[in-house]
């Protein structure tokens with residue numbers, strides 16, 4: 001979970017083979033789709049943790065986009081793109097925290113069944129992308145980073161499912177709100193780190 005987890009880019013070899021490029025496109029589409037799906041169902045189920053989990057799909061979709069277009073981009077353009085990514089994730093993180101407070105005050109109890117279902121779908125999506133990346137991995141693509149990224153993403157999805165079980169068990173929104181707040185805070189921290197690194201890269205260029 002967070003901005004830092006899924007960086008398959010930056011180490012792209014100068015001549016990426018078309019097959020691997022296609023896999024990156026598939027990963028981009030799956031992550032973008034899951035971002036939209038989690039937003040829609042977070043609203044339908046009144047679940048803030050689902051909303052928080054969607055931030056990761058947004059960040060990962062942006063990362064796959066960057067790895068696809070990375071060759072055409074200068075270091076400076078890439079750093080600026082990272083800044084845009086971090087800013088949108090930061091805004092999203094703040095929105096999630098606001099949403100959590102709103103739901104706490106309003107006393108809305110999320111729909112545990114939808115949360116479980118979408119959390120599980122997100123888990124399947126993340127594991128599928130990992131299997132694809134593993135099967136079509138590039139010679140020097142870092143398997144460890146794919147593994148770490150998938151583990152972090154899966155932990156986020158499992159956190160949503162655990163929150164759903166907690167909501168079901170307690171009949172309150174608190175498990176959802178607590179998990180959402182933790183995930184949003186992690187996303188904010190990660191976004192801040194990306195901003196720091198991007199600013200450093202921009203600085204070195206001038």
Ligand SMILES: [Zn+2]
Nearest residue numbers: 005006060153
């Ligand atoms: Zn991720």
